[in-house]
Amino acid sequence: MRGRAVMSSKRPESSLLTRMVNSVFAFARLAEFEILFVLFFVIAFLIFKDLTARPEYNQIFVKKPGRPDFWPY
Numbered sequence: 001m002r003g004r005a006v007m008s009s010k011r012p013e014s015s016l017l018t019r020m021v022n023s024v025f026a027f028a029r030l031a032e033f034e035i036l037f038v039l040f041f042v043i044a045f046l047i048f049k050d051l052t053a054r055p056e057y058n059q060i061f062v063k064k065p066g067r068p069d070f071w072p073y
Helices: 016-030 032-052
Strands: none
Touching: 016 032
């Protein structure tokens, strides 16, 4: 009796998958601002890239014949 440890007070060890998921969530909570910061710039880049790929956007910079030399817009 004396050498036995009482196991009722200890939590059972969680599985490897549970520990991995908990560590991923802990990292996401720690780096939440940085993740959102990078995500904002990625989304802004994709939107800007899509807008500038249209031919109408490039027509702004082309000098049209018969127009005055100053900036028409």
